[in-house]
Amino acid sequence: MFALVAALLFVLALVFEIAGLAVGSVVTVATLGTAGLLCVALHLMGVGAGWSVLKK
Template sequence: MFALIAALFFLVALIFDIAGTAVGNVLTSGTLTTAGLLCVALHLLGVGAGWSPLKR
């Protein structure tokens, strides 16, 4: 799930970068790239994977 969110963040960041626009001072292509990298890191860490410990 976090990989999909990261892909969407990267897509919006790419569109912002190509268009040369930003939404205010907070939502820029750099901010979206950082958010995307955070989601990729969480995905690689296994957060949200839905695993559970083995039950005996």
């Protein structure tokens, strides 16, 4: 799930960069890129995988 969110954030960052857009001073290409990298890191850690192995 986090990989999908990261891909969406990267696409938005690319569109913002090409169009030269920014939503205020908070949502910029850099913040979208950083949020995308955070989602990739969470995905690689296994957060939100949706299943776990229970050992007895």
